[in-house]
Amino acid sequence: MESKNKNLPAKLHIRKGDTVKVISGNAKGETGVIKTVLIEKSRATVEGVNLITKHVKPNAQNPQGNIEKREGTIHISNLMVIDPKTGEATRTGRKANEKGKLQRFSKKSGDFL
Structure with a gap:
Protein backbone atom coordinates (compact mmCIF):
# COMPACT_ATOMS: atom_id res chain seq x y z
CA MET A 1 0.00 0.00 0.00
CA GLU A 2 1.52 3.26 -1.05
CA SER A 3 0.04 6.71 -1.02
CA LYS A 4 0.16 9.02 -4.03
CA ASN A 5 2.76 11.17 -2.28
CA LYS A 6 5.86 8.98 -1.81
CA ASN A 7 6.92 10.81 1.38
CA LEU A 8 3.70 10.10 3.27
CA PRO A 9 2.61 6.63 4.44
CA ALA A 10 -0.68 5.22 3.19
CA LYS A 11 -3.83 5.72 5.28
CA LEU A 12 -4.80 2.56 7.10
CA HIS A 13 -8.26 1.31 8.07
CA ILE A 14 -7.05 0.49 11.60
CA ARG A 15 -5.27 2.42 14.32
CA LYS A 16 -3.88 1.88 17.80
CA GLY A 17 -6.61 1.20 20.38
CA ASP A 18 -9.13 -0.26 17.89
CA THR A 19 -10.81 -3.56 18.73
CA VAL A 20 -10.28 -5.86 15.78
CA LYS A 21 -11.15 -9.37 14.62
CA VAL A 22 -8.68 -11.62 12.80
CA ILE A 23 -10.34 -12.78 9.55
CA SER A 24 -7.68 -15.18 8.26
CA GLY A 25 -4.60 -17.10 9.33
CA ASN A 26 -3.85 -19.28 12.36
CA ALA A 27 -5.58 -16.85 14.74
CA LYS A 28 -8.77 -16.62 12.63
CA GLY A 29 -11.82 -15.59 14.67
CA GLU A 30 -9.88 -14.15 17.61
CA THR A 31 -10.43 -10.58 18.75
CA GLY A 32 -8.23 -8.11 20.59
CA VAL A 33 -7.11 -4.51 20.94
CA ILE A 34 -4.35 -3.14 18.71
CA LYS A 35 -1.19 -2.31 20.70
CA THR A 36 1.08 -1.09 17.90
CA VAL A 37 0.87 -0.43 14.16
CA LEU A 38 3.93 -0.69 11.90
CA ILE A 39 2.93 1.57 9.00
CA GLU A 40 6.00 0.85 6.84
CA LYS A 41 5.43 -2.93 6.99
CA SER A 42 1.57 -2.76 7.03
CA ARG A 43 1.49 -4.94 10.15
CA ALA A 44 -0.05 -4.61 13.61
CA THR A 45 0.38 -6.19 17.04
CA VAL A 46 -2.90 -7.31 18.60
CA GLU A 47 -3.18 -7.96 22.34
CA GLY A 48 -3.42 -11.69 23.13
CA VAL A 49 -3.44 -12.80 19.48
CA ASN A 50 -0.77 -14.63 17.42
CA LEU A 51 1.39 -15.58 20.40
CA ILE A 52 4.94 -16.65 19.54
CA THR A 53 7.62 -18.23 21.72
CA LYS A 54 10.72 -16.11 22.26
CA HIS A 55 13.90 -17.53 23.79
CA VAL A 56 15.64 -14.94 25.98
CA LYS A 57 19.40 -15.33 26.49
CA PRO A 58 20.78 -15.13 30.02
CA ASN A 59 22.10 -11.71 31.02
CA ALA A 60 23.02 -9.78 34.20
CA GLN A 61 19.41 -8.99 35.14
CA ASN A 62 18.17 -12.46 34.20
CA PRO A 63 21.02 -14.97 34.78
CA GLN A 64 18.76 -17.97 34.16
CA GLY A 65 17.32 -16.82 30.82
CA ASN A 66 13.83 -18.01 29.93
CA ILE A 67 11.24 -18.76 27.29
CA GLU A 68 8.45 -16.20 27.04
CA LYS A 69 5.28 -15.87 24.98
CA ARG A 70 4.66 -12.56 23.23
CA GLU A 71 2.41 -11.24 20.50
CA GLY A 72 3.67 -11.45 16.94
CA THR A 73 2.60 -9.03 14.22
CA ILE A 74 -0.29 -9.67 11.84
CA HIS A 75 -0.69 -8.14 8.39
CA ILE A 76 -3.42 -5.48 8.47
CA SER A 77 -5.25 -7.09 5.54
CA ASN A 78 -6.11 -9.94 7.94
CA LEU A 79 -7.77 -7.59 10.46
CA MET A 80 -11.23 -6.02 10.50
CA VAL A 81 -12.46 -3.34 12.89
CA ILE A 82 -15.29 -4.37 15.22
CA ASP A 83 -18.29 -2.03 15.11
CA PRO A 84 -18.91 -0.76 18.68
CA LYS A 85 -22.66 -0.59 18.06
CA THR A 86 -23.29 -4.11 16.71
Whole structure:
Protein backbone atom coordinates (compact mmCIF):
# COMPACT_ATOMS: atom_id res chain seq x y z
CA MET A 1 0.00 0.00 0.00
CA GLU A 2 1.52 3.26 -1.05
CA SER A 3 0.04 6.71 -1.02
CA LYS A 4 0.16 9.02 -4.03
CA ASN A 5 2.76 11.17 -2.28
CA LYS A 6 5.86 8.98 -1.81
CA ASN A 7 6.92 10.81 1.38
CA LEU A 8 3.70 10.10 3.27
CA PRO A 9 2.61 6.63 4.44
CA ALA A 10 -0.68 5.22 3.19
CA LYS A 11 -3.83 5.72 5.28
CA LEU A 12 -4.80 2.56 7.10
CA HIS A 13 -8.26 1.31 8.07
CA ILE A 14 -7.05 0.49 11.60
CA ARG A 15 -5.27 2.42 14.32
CA LYS A 16 -3.88 1.88 17.80
CA GLY A 17 -6.61 1.20 20.38
CA ASP A 18 -9.13 -0.26 17.89
CA THR A 19 -10.81 -3.56 18.73
CA VAL A 20 -10.28 -5.86 15.78
CA LYS A 21 -11.15 -9.37 14.62
CA VAL A 22 -8.68 -11.62 12.80
CA ILE A 23 -10.34 -12.78 9.55
CA SER A 24 -7.68 -15.18 8.26
CA GLY A 25 -4.60 -17.10 9.33
CA ASN A 26 -3.85 -19.28 12.36
CA ALA A 27 -5.58 -16.85 14.74
CA LYS A 28 -8.77 -16.62 12.63
CA GLY A 29 -11.82 -15.59 14.67
CA GLU A 30 -9.88 -14.15 17.61
CA THR A 31 -10.43 -10.58 18.75
CA GLY A 32 -8.23 -8.11 20.59
CA VAL A 33 -7.11 -4.51 20.94
CA ILE A 34 -4.35 -3.14 18.71
CA LYS A 35 -1.19 -2.31 20.70
CA THR A 36 1.08 -1.09 17.90
CA VAL A 37 0.87 -0.43 14.16
CA LEU A 38 3.93 -0.69 11.90
CA ILE A 39 2.93 1.57 9.00
CA GLU A 40 6.00 0.85 6.84
CA LYS A 41 5.43 -2.93 6.99
CA SER A 42 1.57 -2.76 7.03
CA ARG A 43 1.49 -4.94 10.15
CA ALA A 44 -0.05 -4.61 13.61
CA THR A 45 0.38 -6.19 17.04
CA VAL A 46 -2.90 -7.31 18.60
CA GLU A 47 -3.18 -7.96 22.34
CA GLY A 48 -3.42 -11.69 23.13
CA VAL A 49 -3.44 -12.80 19.48
CA ASN A 50 -0.77 -14.63 17.42
CA LEU A 51 1.39 -15.58 20.40
CA ILE A 52 4.94 -16.65 19.54
CA THR A 53 7.62 -18.23 21.72
CA LYS A 54 10.72 -16.11 22.26
CA HIS A 55 13.90 -17.53 23.79
CA VAL A 56 15.64 -14.94 25.98
CA LYS A 57 19.40 -15.33 26.49
CA PRO A 58 20.78 -15.13 30.02
CA ASN A 59 22.10 -11.71 31.02
CA ALA A 60 23.02 -9.78 34.20
CA GLN A 61 19.41 -8.99 35.14
CA ASN A 62 18.17 -12.46 34.20
CA PRO A 63 21.02 -14.97 34.78
CA GLN A 64 18.76 -17.97 34.16
CA GLY A 65 17.32 -16.82 30.82
CA ASN A 66 13.83 -18.01 29.93
CA ILE A 67 11.24 -18.76 27.29
CA GLU A 68 8.45 -16.20 27.04
CA LYS A 69 5.28 -15.87 24.98
CA ARG A 70 4.66 -12.56 23.23
CA GLU A 71 2.41 -11.24 20.50
CA GLY A 72 3.67 -11.45 16.94
CA THR A 73 2.60 -9.03 14.22
CA ILE A 74 -0.29 -9.67 11.84
CA HIS A 75 -0.69 -8.14 8.39
CA ILE A 76 -3.42 -5.48 8.47
CA SER A 77 -5.25 -7.09 5.54
CA ASN A 78 -6.11 -9.94 7.94
CA LEU A 79 -7.77 -7.59 10.46
CA MET A 80 -11.23 -6.02 10.50
CA VAL A 81 -12.46 -3.34 12.89
CA ILE A 82 -15.29 -4.37 15.22
CA ASP A 83 -18.29 -2.03 15.11
CA PRO A 84 -18.91 -0.76 18.68
CA LYS A 85 -22.66 -0.59 18.06
CA THR A 86 -23.29 -4.11 16.71
CA GLY A 87 -20.18 -5.95 17.95
CA GLU A 88 -19.57 -7.43 14.48
CA ALA A 89 -16.61 -7.01 12.13
CA THR A 90 -17.21 -4.21 9.66
CA ARG A 91 -15.55 -2.40 6.80
CA THR A 92 -14.73 1.25 7.31
CA GLY A 93 -15.01 4.36 5.19
CA ARG A 94 -14.26 8.06 5.56
CA LYS A 95 -16.69 10.93 5.51
CA ALA A 96 -16.86 14.43 6.89
CA ASN A 97 -18.40 14.92 10.34
CA GLU A 98 -20.42 17.98 11.46
CA LYS A 99 -17.25 20.10 11.68
CA GLY A 100 -16.12 19.09 8.15
CA LYS A 101 -13.23 16.92 9.36
CA LEU A 102 -12.77 13.50 7.73
CA GLN A 103 -13.55 10.74 10.18
CA ARG A 104 -13.79 6.94 9.93
CA PHE A 105 -17.25 5.38 9.99
CA SER A 106 -18.65 1.86 10.10
CA LYS A 107 -20.18 0.68 6.84
CA LYS A 108 -22.60 -1.66 8.71
CA SER A 109 -24.15 0.80 11.17
CA GLY A 110 -23.05 4.12 9.64
CA ASP A 111 -21.78 5.38 13.03
CA PHE A 112 -18.47 7.18 13.40
CA LEU A 113 -15.67 5.16 15.02
